[in-house]
Amino acid sequence: MLHTIRLPAGADHLRWVVGLQLALLKGTCQPGTTGADIDLAWITRQFPGATVSEKWLERLAKRKDDVAKSKRTVLELLQVIADFPDDVKLRLENDFDSAHQFLDSFESGVFRRLPGVSQLEADGLYAAALAIRGFLESFYAPGFYDDHGYEIPALNKPATSFHRKGYLVEYLAKNQNVQVCPYCDGSLGSPELDHFYPKAEFPQLACHPLNLIPSCHECNSRENKGSKIPLDKDAADPAAAWFHPFLRSASGAFEIQFERTGNETHAILHSDNPQTQQRLDRLTELVGLRRRWRTALSLKIRATQNKIRKHNSMSGQPESEEALCNKLSEWADNCACEFGLEGFALLEHAFLCSAARRDVATYDELRIYAMGDDVVSGE
Numbered sequence: 001m002l003h004t005i006r007l008p009a010g011a012d013h014l015r016w017v018v019g020l021q022l023a024l025l026k027g028t029c030q031p032g033t034t035g036a037d038i039d040l041a042w043i044t045r046q047f048p049g050a051t052v053s054e055k056w057l058e059r060l061a062k063r064k065d066d067v068a069k070s071k072r073t074v075l076e077l078l079q080v081i082a083d084f085p086d087d088v089k090l091r092l093e094n095d096f097d098s099a100h101q102f103l104d105s106f107e108s109g110v111f112r113r114l115p116g117v118s119q120l121e122a123d124g125l126y127a128a129a130l131a132i133r134g135f136l137e138s139f140y141a142p143g144f145y146d147d148h149g150y151e152i153p154a155l156n157k158p159a160t161s162f163h164r165k166g167y168l169v170e171y172l173a174k175n176q177n178v179q180v181c182p183y184c185d186g187s188l189g190s191p192e193l194d195h196f197y198p199k200a201e202f203p204q205l206a207c208h209p210l211n212l213i214p215s216c217h218e219c220n221s222r223e224n225k226g227s228k229i230p231l232d233k234d235a236a237d238p239a240a241a242w243f244h245p246f247l248r249s250a251s252g253a254f255e256i257q258f259e260r261t262g263n264e265t266h267a268i269l270h271s272d273n274p275q276t277q278q279r280l281d282r283l284t285e286l287v288g289l290r291r292r293w294r295t296a297l298s299l300k301i302r303a304t305q306n307k308i309r310k311h312n313s314m315s316g317q318p319e320s321e322e323a324l325c326n327k328l329s330e331w332a333d334n335c336a337c338e339f340g341l342e343g344f345a346l347l348e349h350a351f352l353c354s355a356a357r358r359d360v361a362t363y364d365e366l367r368i369y370a371m372g373d374d375v376v377s378g379e
C-alpha cells in the first residue's frame with residue numbers, strides 16, 4: 001500500500017470461485033434443507049445452466065479441508081452445515097454477505113461489519129465455526145494451490161486451468177510499475193499471497209481477489225504481518241485507521257523523514273494529515289517496518305559510502321562538500337527512476353535527497369567521506 005496496485009485479469013476467475021461458494025452455501029442454508037438431502041446430484045442442481053462438468057464438481061465435493069484434523073470433504077462439510085438449526089444457518093449466510101459488502105463498500109464506509117469466526121466461538125457455536133472455515137478455506141487450499149487449481153469454464157472454448165502460481169504471474173504482468181512488495185517496498189522475491197484479512201478468522205474472504213495480496217516472504221511471515229488483523233474491531237469504522245493494498249493506497253500521501261537516535265539513523269513515514277499519519281503508523285507496526293527499514297537503510301548507507309569512496313578515488317581527491325551534495329542529488333534522481341522496480345528505492349531516494357540537503361540525521365553518515373578523512377583506495 002506504499003504503492004497503488006491493480007487486480008490482475010484472473011480476479012474475475014476468483015470472483016467465479018466466490019460465486020461457487022455462495023451458491024453452495026445459500027443452497028445448504030435454505031430452511032428445510034438437511035444433511036440427508038445433500039449428495040453429488042444435489043450439488044449439481046445448485047448450478048443450473050451447467051457451466052461446470054459433473055466430473056469437476058465430483059472432484060470439488062471430494063476435496064478435503066486442511067482446517068480440522070478430521071479432514072472432512074466439501075460434501076461432508078455441506079452436510080454438517082445443512083444440519084445446523086435454521087438460525088445458525090441464517091447467521092452463516094449473513095456473515096458471508098456482510099464480509100463481501102464490507103470490501104465492496106470499503107471507501108464509502110457505509111457497510112462496516114466484518115464478522116469473524118471468533119464471534120461464532122464466543123457465542124458457543126464451535127461446530128459452526130469449524131465447519132464454515134473448513135468449507136470456505138478448502139476453496140483456497142488445496143483448491144487454488146499450484147498443483148490443484150480450478151477449471152474455469154469458458155463458453156464454446158475448452159475450460160482453462162487457473163491456480164495460484166498463474167495468478168501471481170498475471171498480477172506481475174498487470175503491475176509492471178510495481179514489482180516490489182506493496183507493504184514494505186522491499187524486493188518481492190518469489191511472491192507469496194497474503195490474506196489481508198486472515199482466512200482463519202475471515203474464511204468468507206479466503207478467495208476474494210481484494211483479500212489476496214502478493215507480498216514478500218518477510219511481510220507474510222509470522223513475526224511481521226502473518227495473521228495479524230488490520231482492523232480496529234470495536235471502532236465505528238473498523239477500517240478507518242488502515243490502508244488497504246487495493247482499496248486505499250498511501251501512494252503520494254507520505255514522505256520519508258529521518259531521525260538520529262544514538263549512532264543510528266531511522267526512517268519514518270510522515271504525513272501532515274493526522275488520519276494519514278495514523279494509517280502510516282498502523283502499517284509500520286503491521287509489517288515491522290521500523291526494524292526492517294533500519295536494516296535496509298544501513299545497507300543503503302554503506303552502499304552510498306562505497307560509491308563516494310570510489311568516486312573520490314577515481315578523481316584522485318575528495319570532492320568539496322558542495323560537489324558531493326550535487327553528486328548525491330544526481331544519484332537521488334537516478335534512484336527515482338527505480339521506484340516500484342528496485343527494492344527500497346523509496347527509502348534510498350529519500351535518504352539521498354536528505355543527505356544532499358545536508359540534513360544532520362543523514363548527512364552525518366556521509367560527512368566523513370566528504371571531508372576526505374576516509375579516502376581509501378576504493379575498489
Ligand SMILES: [Zn+2]
Pocket residue numbers: 181182183184185186215216217218219220
Ligand atoms: Zn514486504
